[in-house]
Amino acid sequence: MAHDVVQAVAHDFGSAAGGLESMSEHPSYLRVFLTFARNSLVRDMTFRTNFLVDVVASLTWVSMQLAFYLLIFAFAPSIGSDWGKYEFLVFLATTLLANSLVGAFFMPNLSEFSELIRTGHLDFALLKPIDTQFLVSFQRIEWSTLANFVFALCLLAFALVHLENPPQAIQWVLFIVYVGCGVAMLYSLMIALSSASVWMGRNQNLYDFWFYITNFSRYPMEIYEGPIGTPLRRAFTFVVPILVVVNVPARMLAQPLSAQNWPLAGFAILATAGSLLGSRWMFVRALASYRSASS
């Protein structure tokens, strides 16, 4: 059995790697993704009132967050030594960008994945001649959450106009790369957690988990100091690297580039690669243990 699992892992890694190369063996992942996006939009438009309520609710939530931080800056000039009001607004916009991307593309799919496992509806995903992880990760897109993405872009533009040192082109490139890394790390955490449903039977903690995690990652890591803060910072940097998710890209854009940042930036790349590979391994193991459900 262990041999079978190893073979399955090797096979899945192989098919994932070859996925974009051989057209005769694999479908066009981009075309399939665009069809998912189109179908999700058609579905969202069908229930337009629900769509509008979702947009209003999520915009209200992020506006309240913004108001809360503006209130803090009415009483304090900065958070730590590096994060003045507009630097922190860049940080907040980065948090919203990463969260809205995860919320739009992965959150609906990965909470659905746990349910697919529990109800046995994952059967159909396993029948399709396409990478199963791709299928369960991108099947649905929550277009309404992208309203937060637009909000975040506006906030970012507003904050950058007021920065003393506007970012250089290289900082923009690094920012985009590291936001991508952050999203990939959050995605990896989520798919690893939802894969655990195969062994747990029932796993409805994804939204709770998401709330706890983003609670930690939405603050500058400098605030985690002292006998409680330092161990927390280390744990959430090196064990579960969620502090890296927002801190690295936000610093790249809001602060002047400095040699002090490179160790953490290098670690972020390693953490991203490790998270993606680790979660892929766990996903493949979960599929090998999948036992479907009574029909």
Added chain:
Amino acid sequence: MAIIELVGLAKAYRVYQKQEGLLASVRGLFHRQYRTVEAVRGIDLQVEQGEFVAFLGPNGAGKTTTLKLLSGVITPSGGTARVMGHVPWKRENAYRRRFALVMGQKNQLWWDLPAQESFRLHQQIYLIDPARFERTRDELVELLGVANLLKQPVRELSLGERMKMELIAALLHSPEVLFLDEPTIGLDVIAQHNIQAFLRHYQQLRRITILLTSHYMKDVAALCKRVVIIAQGRIIYDGSLSGIIDRFSHHKVITLLFPGDDRMPSDLARYGEVVEEFAPKVKLRVPRKNVPDVLAGILARHAIEDVSVEDPPLEEVIAEMFSLAGEAQTGDGEVDRVAERVT
């Protein structure tokens, strides 16, 4: 060479045994009891290209588990299987493009969208050439008579209409092997008949290999020449539908029509078990070997207006086989003995 070949295929599950009561639940947090359920216990089976085979068996017999193993949805705990030369649970794309699984109780189409949107997605996932996709889709839509429903959201279709759409989705990539798990479950008689007619026509047209599980004997009688009966995870019969009666029915049903109510004798039980009595007509269940003597005795003693000798209904024979196998849940040895008795 067989297109489907199973040797000693087995699947066992470990199932948590929850004890009753709060205290037992708390104890279960620390010490859990599990039971091993052997859903499939070493199945050997060969299916040739173009066969339409029915899998029959009571609930929990292992039919669906076998189909899931053959589809690569789950991995076996023992034995081997090859379908068109592929090991299903390796989940190779080359294999997944050559078969389809339709489950009567599960829905794979996008619920809120018209079925045609799901069909388009299938075209891309299965890499179907656009011209071939349109040709196949139009042909299937016409055969099933659902052209006017393509733009209707799936959630607004009736169960029968939804099953037709599921079949179209499953056949768009022209699979060579089709696994059907209770495709007519819950459908009314007309919808059942339509699905049967479609499957018969499609199978004859394309000569594909089909494995069907169903609880409706009419599905099986209408579609399959070969029947595999599975009980307690073992195959207990593999042969023709008519062969089941020849081999397992130990009784015949004699129907007698007497000239009038008052001419019907009261001691008919001496000839056999009276299964139905509406004077002046009576049905007797008689051991097969006694039929000539019983008939001779009745005809010699009583005035008879009409007589017929028939096999018992197929459902009855199969139900008898199922209950025979069901009684043998006490252990493996018992199951073996039942298998020996019925094979």
